[in-house]
Amino acid sequence: MNDLYREYILDLYRNPLNKGVLSEYTHKSHGHNPSCGDDIWVYIQMVDDKVKDISFEGKACALCIAGASTVTEKIKHMSIDEISHLSAEQVYQWLGIEMETTRIKCVTLALRTVQEMIG
DSSP states (O other): OOHHHHHHHHHHHHSOTTBSOOSSOSEEEEEEETTTTEEEEEEEEEETTEEEEEEEEEEOOHHHHHHHHHHHHHTTTOBHHHHHTOOHHHHHHHHTOOOOGGGHHHHHHHHHHHHHHHO
8 A cells, every 4th residue: 555545544544534423313233343353333314215324433443444434425325226236346446545355344344334234
């Protein structure tokens, strides 16, 4: 990972987007990555099968927090169908990184948690 992307990941870790509990949510789900210890909760407010608002909270590594920040930002206003077709590769593109196979679960934990929740 080059220095520019590394700094971007660290900035999202230090200043995460959409972190906290929504005041009103229709869905809540827990995601856990036992290999790294990442532990997050995702909150979604759905209206007419679309994400009106989304947030997350928890304790996790920098890659997981950066992934959760990016996923929650990008899927706002997406439909359940659109979200169900997202892949790990899409998250890497959003972050602008190539990912080692050992860290895939970290970066994609929020996406997997959302997909399981709405699936």
